[in-house]
Amino acid sequence: MEQRVQTSLNKIDEAAGDMQRDLEKHHIRKLQRHMFLQSAGCCENTSATAEQVQECIRNSQTPLTKVQGIIKQELEEFQQRLQRCMMTCQDRAKDQMATSGQAEVEKKFADCMCVCADDHLKLIPLMKMRLETAMPKH
Numbered sequence: 394m395e396q397r398v399q400t401s402l403n404k405i406d407e408a409a410g411d412m413q414r415d416l417e418k419h420h421i422r423k424l425q426r427h428m429f430l431q432s433a434g435c436c437e438n439t440s441a442t443a444e445q446v447q448e449c450i451r452n453s454q455t456p457l458t459k460v461q462g463i464i465k466q467e468l469e470e471f472q473q474r475l476q477r478c479m480m481t482c483q484d485r486a487k488d489q490m491a492t493s494g495q496a497e498v499e500k501k502f503a504d505c506m507c508v509c510a511d512d513h514l515k516l517i518p519l520m521k522m523r524l525e526t527a528m529p530k531h
Contacts, residue, residue, distance in 0.1 A: 395499075395506075401514070404514055405517070409471075412520070413464075416525070420528045424457045432450045435449035464524055467520055467523065478509035478512070478513065479509050482505035482506050485501070486498050486499075486505075
C-alpha cells in the first residue's frame with residue numbers, strides 16, 4: 394500500500410483513538426464512578442435479600458453497559474462505512490485494469506483510498522458529538 398494511503402489511514406486511527414480516550418476520561422469514568430458508588434450502596438442495605446442486592450447491583454451497571462454498547466455500535470458502523478468506501482475503490486481499480494495501465498490504475502486506486510480516508514476522518518468529530526449526546530448526565 395502506498396505511503397500516503399497508509400498515512401491517511403493512520404490519521405483515522407489516531408483521531409479515533411483520541412476520541413475514545415477523550416470519551417473515556419470525560420464521560421465513561423464518571424459513569425463508572427456513579428456505578429461503583431451505587432453498587433456499594435446496594436451492599437449497605439442490610440435488610441435486602443441477596444437476590445435484591447444482586448438486582449440492585451445489576452441495575453446500577455445498566456447505564457454504563459448501555460453506553461458501552463452504543464460506542465461499540467457507532468465504531469463498528471464507522472468501520473463498515475470506511476470498508477465499503479475502500480471496497481468501491483477496489484472495484485473501480487479492477488474495472489479499470491483492462492483499459493488502463495498498471496501505474497495509472499494504482500494511482501487512481503491510491504487517490505480513491507485517500508479520499509475515503511479523508512472523508513471519514515471528517516466524520517469522527519460528528520461521531521463524537523453523537524456519542525456525547527447519548528451519554529447520561531451525572
